[in-house]
Amino acid sequence: MLKLWRTFKEGKENFIRNGWLTFATVSILSLSLFIVSLSFLLGMTSQLILQNMREKVSVSVSFNPDVTEERILAIQKELTTYKKEIASVEYVSRDAALEQFLAESGNDPTIAQAIKEIGENPLFASLVIRAVKPDDYPLIVSEIQKSTFQNDISRINYEKNKKIFERLDRINKMTGKTGLALGAIFIFVAILITFNTIRITIYSHRQEFEVMRLVGASNIYVRMPFIFEGVLYGLVAALVTVVLLYGIAYYIAPFTNGAMAQGNFMNFYLNSFWYLFGGLILLGITLGVVSSTIAIRRYLKS
Amino acid sequence: MSDVQPIIRFENVAKIFPGNVMVLDNINIVFRPGEFVSLVGASGAGKSTLLKLIYAEEVPTQGEVYFNERPVGKINRKHLPFFRRDIGTVFQDYKLLPQRTVFENVAYALEVDGRSTTEINEEVPEILEIVGLGDKTHKFPKQLSGGEQQRVSLARALIHRPKVIIADEPTGNLDPVSADEIIQLLLEINSFGTTVLLATHNKGIVDKIGRRVVLISKGQIIHDQNKGKYILS
Numbered sequence: 001m002l003k004l005w006r007t008f009k010e011g012k013e014n015f016i017r018n019g020w021l022t023f024a025t026v027s028i029l030s031l032s033l034f035i036v037s038l039s040f041l042l043g044m045t046s047q048l049i050l051q052n053m054r055e056k057v058s059v060s061v062s063f064n065p066d067v068t069e070e071r072i073l074a075i076q077k078e079l080t081t082y083k084k085e086i087a088s089v090e091y092v093s094r095d096a097a098l099e100q101f102l103a104e105s106g107n108d109p110t111i112a113q114a115i116k117e118i119g120e121n122p123l124f125a126s127l128v129i130r131a132v133k134p135d136d137y138p139l140i141v142s143e144i145q146k147s148t149f150q151n152d153i154s155r156i157n158y159e160k161n162k163k164i165f166e167r168l169d170r171i172n173k174m175t176g177k178t179g180l181a182l183g184a185i186f187i188f189v190a191i192l193i194t195f196n197t198i199r200i201t202i203y204s205h206r207q208e209f210e211v212m213r214l215v216g217a218s219n220i221y222v223r224m225p226f227i228f229e230g231v232l233y234g235l236v237a238a239l240v241t242v243v244l245l246y247g248i249a250y251y252i253a254p255f256t257n258g259a260m261a262q263g264n265f266m267n268f269y270l271n272s273f274w275y276l277f278g279g280l281i282l283l284g285i286t287l288g289v290v291s292s293t294i295a296i297r298r299y300l301k302s
Numbered sequence: 303m304s305d306v307q308p309i310i311r312f313e314n315v316a317k318i319f320p321g322n323v324m325v326l327d328n329i330n331i332v333f334r335p336g337e338f339v340s341l342v343g344a345s346g347a348g349k350s351t352l353l354k355l356i357y358a359e360e361v362p363t364q365g366e367v368y369f370n371e372r373p374v375g376k377i378n379r380k381h382l383p384f385f386r387r388d389i390g391t392v393f394q395d396y397k398l399l400p401q402r403t404v405f406e407n408v409a410y411a412l413e414v415d416g417r418s419t420t421e422i423n424e425e426v427p428e429i430l431e432i433v434g435l436g437d438k439t440h441k442f443p444k445q446l447s448g449g450e451q452q453r454v455s456l457a458r459a460l461i462h463r464p465k466v467i468i469a470d471e472p473t474g475n476l477d478p479v480s481a482d483e484i485i486q487l488l489l490e491i492n493s494f495g496t497t498v499l500l501a502t503h504n505k506g507i508v509d510k511i512g513r514r515v516v517l518i519s520k521g522q523i524i525h526d527q528n529k530g531k532y533i534l535s
Contacts (some may be wrong), residue, residue, distance in 0.1 A: 207397075216414055217410075
């Protein structure tokens, strides 16, 4: 126990006394962690934004004006039985559609006046369909077009949305793939750089290992301070990274307002802060300790 | 004297380095407790290797080295650190830890042994007083002269109260006055009963000590005299 405490103290001492070397190692490790976590966070964010957009997408089926409300409600009932594909079917009556239209046009009195002069509500009743999976929209639409009520339908505003769907899908798949590939590359580079930096740190101590062993220090006693040093590198680097990420979140947040279910990037960051911080500490310490352990091994062999 | 059990005994020891370089050839020698032995010979004669075999930094190619009649070559690697605490070593280049103060350098040898802090705080100043560094305990090695650094190294070697002190060219980097001080200290340590093995090629020092002299040349023992002088072969 006393020895463990001493080796810890020694590791801490090395950490402080090494000054520049410590600064360099922590900077490199922080940078590595920062890049890795940033690519991870940005990947997550773009996924979340896209997911959010997809959830907002829907298909609306407008019915001819001569179709009765009962008939439409019956169709709605029928559609809701396809629970696997269809998440929700919302009925928008002609009156509701008009109200919505007026509200969207800013309650402009001239528009209201114009509609009054027509003497009749020009809008159609519709069913707004949301799919469980966005991939299912083409299927749903084609089924509706083939259905028994196809003659009641005035039009389906799918064609317009179709392009958006396809583009979203493409972006989604691409960001997923490139994010993964970039993340993997960054992690690999980060591990290499960290390992090399720590190796240099230990290399600068190489003459001391001989001395330590000569005065009767066991290998584990020589090794422990460097492992603790590695732990400290990891801890401090994780802290630095979290602060850096906060800065980034602060600047990115305004651009993501409302685009995510979590509100914006800052909220997302703060919501997942403890997981992120924990993960970073774990990753930092693992990198520090593993690098130290491997780097020191060659000096303790004989 | 010959009936005393030897502390170190070499039995038909040969050491061959890679490339078939014969460094030590058929060495048979005995060191007894309390002796002060000067190992002399030109650089590369095999003095350092002979000493390294004692503290198990090298393993003999043939034969066996015994420490207190225990074969050194058969010590488990795990037990090596404990074994080394019985042997104090001093080198030409001092081998101090540059990032530690004088006090910490000496204390380190006790820390690795798991000694308590109170014990360390008692014993370290005491030994530093003995080697004459009582007023420099918180200096770093680079703030000291060569002679002072060697005395730190000596203090560290002594702190375990080892049975044997191995000094490999301890005066090699020192001016004559500092060198003399180190030798005087070694003699003083020896007078308390510690065996001292001193490797050197400084003729003046050996002649002045006037104790047992072993001359090594090309890996072989050429002369072994009690109360000897440095004989140039």
